[in-house]
Amino acid sequence: xxxxxxxxxxxxxxxxxxxxxxxxxxxxxxxxxxxxxxxxxxxxxxxxxxxxxxxxxxxxxxxxxxxxxxxxxxxxxxxxxxxxxxxxxxxxxxxxxxxxxxxxxxxxxxxxxxxxxxxxxxxxxxxxxxxxxxxxxxxxxxxxxxxxxxxxxxxxxxxxxxxxxxxxxxxxxxxxxxxxxxxxxxxxxxxxxxxxxxxxxxxxxxxxxxxxxxxxxxxxxxxxxxxxxxxxxxxxxxxxxxxxxxxxxxxxxxxxxxxxxxxxxxxxxxxxxxxxxxxxxxxxxxxxxxxxxx
Amino acid sequence: xxxxxxxxxxxxxxxxxxxxxxxxxxxxxxxxxxxxxxxxxxxxxxxxxxxxxxxxxxxxxxxxxxxxxxxxxxxxxxxxxxxxxxxxxxxxxxxxxxxxxxxxxxxxxxxxxxxxxxxxxxxxxxxxxxxxxxxxxxxxxxxxxxxxxxxxxxxxxxxxxxxxxxxxxxxxxxxxxxx
Numbered sequence: 001x002x003x004x005x006x007x008x009x010x011x012x013x014x015x016x017x018x019x020x021x022x023x024x025x026x027x028x029x030x031x032x033x034x035x036x037x038x039x040x041x042x043x044x045x046x047x048x049x050x051x052x053x054x055x056x057x058x059x060x061x062x063x064x065x066x067x068x069x070x071x072x073x074x075x076x077x078x079x080x081x082x083x084x085x086x087x088x089x090x091x092x093x094x095x096x097x098x099x100x101x102x103x104x105x106x107x108x109x110x111x112x113x114x115x116x117x118x119x120x121x122x123x124x125x126x127x128x129x130x131x132x133x134x135x136x137x138x139x140x141x142x143x144x145x146x147x148x149x150x151x152x153x154x155x156x157x158x159x160x161x162x163x164x165x166x167x168x169x170x171x172x173x174x175x176x177x178x179x180x181x182x183x184x185x186x187x188x189x190x191x192x193x194x195x196x197x198x199x200x201x202x203x204x205x206x207x208x209x210x211x212x213x214x215x216x217x218x219x220x221x222x223x224x225x226x227x228x229x230x231x232x233x234x235x236x237x238x239x240x241x242x243x244x245x246x247x248x249x250x251x252x253x254x255x256x257x258x259x260x261x262x263x264x265x266x267x268x269x270x271x272x273x274x275x276x277x278x279x280x281x282x283x284x285x286x287x288x289x290x291x292x293x294x
Numbered sequence: 295x296x297x298x299x300x301x302x303x304x305x306x307x308x309x310x311x312x313x314x315x316x317x318x319x320x321x322x323x324x325x326x327x328x329x330x331x332x333x334x335x336x337x338x339x340x341x342x343x344x345x346x347x348x349x350x351x352x353x354x355x356x357x358x359x360x361x362x363x364x365x366x367x368x369x370x371x372x373x374x375x376x377x378x379x380x381x382x383x384x385x386x387x388x389x390x391x392x393x394x395x396x397x398x399x400x401x402x403x404x405x406x407x408x409x410x411x412x413x414x415x416x417x418x419x420x421x422x423x424x425x426x427x428x429x430x431x432x433x434x435x436x437x438x439x440x441x442x443x444x445x446x447x448x449x450x451x452x453x454x455x456x457x458x459x460x461x462x463x464x465x466x467x468x469x470x471x472x473x
Contacts, residue, residue: 137312138316145320188420
């Protein structure tokens with residue numbers, strides 16, 4: 001019963017406080033409005049507000065500029081680096097493709113030059129049937145020297161056919177199958193070719209010894225032989241045509257004993273780079289007989 | 295099936311040796327894969343199957359290499375029987391212990407074959423060069439370990455193939471009964 005008047009009084013007091021506060025705020029707002037619109041000058045209040053807000057603004061602006069800087073320095077760089085990585089990847093791939101094309105074109109040019117040289121040589125061999133062939137296999141043995149070529153009896157290749165390229169004599173066909181043939185290289189120890197010294201017309205036998213040089217045998221000590229003399233095929237056996245380049249004399253060993261010189265000949269053919277070669281086809285025995293009958 | 299697989303592998307290795315491993319016709323650093331196969335057959339496979347595998351292999355080698363037919367047959371069979379005889383006396387059957395044996399037998403058999411043909415057919419072969427042949431021997435030793443692993447895989451695969459004897463044999467109805 002006693003509490004009721006106290007509550008009523010406090011309610012009234014509270015209402016009074018609100019009214020007073022609202023009136024004060026409205027008065028301040030009115031003063032502010034009047035002073036602002038009236039003077040157009042920064043009053044103390046404005047200055048105070050600015051002084052308070054300024055540092056905040058500054059902090060935020062700096063913060064944002066820091067963020068901007070951070071973004072431009074790190075995130076953008078990261079993005080750029082990712083983009084650059086992609087770009088780099090693409091460019092590397094493009095470079096590889098271009099290099100590949102360049103290599104292919106270089107290879108095509110080299111093959112073209114080699115084949116052109118071979119063709120010119122082929123055209124220079126008058127009235128001789130010539131067949132181009134490619135090496136498909138090489139003898140891995142250290143004791144023998146032979147290669148397998150992609151032409152055989154179906155193409156008219158027969159045992160004993162001379163094998164040459166634009167640089168000179170390579171060897172001769174050793175065994176034939178319908179589509180392939182085995183060529184005994186002139187550097188093989190079992191190879192022997194009838195040759196002439198181009199300058200002095202002295203005849204000898206050229207033998208291989210398994211290395212990258214030939215041995216020239218049966219040249220009499222009385223014969224005129226000099227280093228640098230060219231050695232060509234003699235054509236006596238009827239297998240090789242006369243005058244095909246074989247090599248150059250690189251060393252003459254003069255021994256006090258014996259009838260013959262010991263001569264080393266450097267091949268005109270580069271056996272390390274053998275790739276394409278020509279087979280000089282000879283008329284078969286049947287054809288020769290037919291020609292004889294006519 | 296192992297016979298067919300090893301014949302095919304021997305053929306492929308020979309082709310590899312005569313093409314990719316031979317950069318030039320005068321290169322001598324081509325590893326003699328065939329001899330590793332010969333050694334594997336001598337050390338790991340029974341004689342009948344080994345001989346069946348070796349016959350076509352030596353024939354292919356003689357066709358693709360050399361001018362004296364039968365020279366590879368002599369090297370392969372010589373190497374095979376030599377290694378087989380030596381392997382019987384060896385207490386350990388591990389490839390790492392066999393490496394010196396394989397490489398030295400390659401050198402010995404190659405040298406004996408060379409001498410044999412020099413006596414029978416002189417001036418048909420290039421002169422013997424020890425350093426070249428020692429290098430080739432080292433190449434054989436280098437290739438032996440990986441190739442033996444490959445051959446082991448092939449042999450396991452051959453045993454597991456669908457035509458293996460264990461799968462084709464008849465089983466009794468009673469699985470619990472022990473013979």
